[in-house]
Amino acid sequence: xxxxxxxxxxxxxxxxxxxxxxxxxxxxxxxxxxxxxxxxxxxxxxxxxxxxxxxxxxxxxxxxxxxxxxxxxxxxxxxxxxxxxxxxxxxxxxxxxxxxxxxxxxxxxxxxxxxxxxxxxxxxxxxxxxxxxxxxxxxxxx
Numbered sequence: 001x002x003x004x005x006x007x008x009x010x011x012x013x014x015x016x017x018x019x020x021x022x023x024x025x026x027x028x029x030x031x032x033x034x035x036x037x038x039x040x041x042x043x044x045x046x047x048x049x050x051x052x053x054x055x056x057x058x059x060x061x062x063x064x065x066x067x068x069x070x071x072x073x074x075x076x077x078x079x080x081x082x083x084x085x086x087x088x089x090x091x092x093x094x095x096x097x098x099x100x101x102x103x104x105x106x107x108x109x110x111x112x113x114x115x116x117x118x119x120x121x122x123x124x125x126x127x128x129x130x131x132x133x134x135x136x137x138x139x140x141x142x
């Protein structure tokens with residue numbers, strides 16, 4: 001007798017095994033993003049000064065622009081703080097440990113009689129190469 005089955009979307013976690021190469025490349029990428037944000041902030045502040053001097057006699061225009069500049073400045077500063085925090089975390093990574101790189105959805109076949117929630121998967125990657133695929137049991141909803 002054939003059991004009914006269905007293919008459903010389930011969450012898949014991609015984990016990376018920490019290696020020197022991963023730490024170095026991640027650190028380099030975050031430093032580059034941080035530097036780029038710092039440069040954006042510098043350009044923004046120069047634009048803000050230019051705009052302030054150009055429209056010093058038009059308070060309505062100046063106030064409106066000031067609000068927009070301040071909003072963008074806060075967004076950039078938040079990104080800078082985020083990158084700084086991520087850099088601090090990368091330094092703490094231990095070689096051989098596993099870190100979550102991303103979450104994605106994948107298709108999973110479930111059959112009559114399987115426990116639900118359906119089995120999800122973890123993909124383990126080392127220096128860009130899949131080294132293991134693990135099945136994990138989803139958490140209970142009851």
